[in-house]
Amino acid sequence: MESKTFKVPNITCGHCVMTIQREVSELEGVKSVKAEEASKIVTVEWDAPANWDGIAALLEEIDYPAEA
Numbered sequence: 001m002e003s004k005t006f007k008v009p010n011i012t013c014g015h016c017v018m019t020i021q022r023e024v025s026e027l028e029g030v031k032s033v034k035a036e037e038a039s040k041i042v043t044v045e046w047d048a049p050a051n052w053d054g055i056a057a058l059l060e061e062i063d064y065p066a067e068a
């Protein structure tokens with residue numbers, strides 16, 4: 001299992017957190033998504049066929065890009 005913790009500056013409220021958790025969870029291979037409103041920190045755990053490039057691309061697509 002791979003995981004990554006990153007900041008998503010566009011998180012402003014609980015709806016953002018729910019949107020990110022829902023959308024990223026739908027990617028095949030993603031095991032867990034935890035997003036926190038106050039810190040804007042997101043942690044994703046995944047196995048193949050998911051990969052970081054795919055997760056990052058989805059986050060950009062839904063307008064919550066990960067901070068580099």
Ligand SMILES: [Cu+2]
Binds near residue numbers: 014015016017
């Ligand atoms: Cu929001």
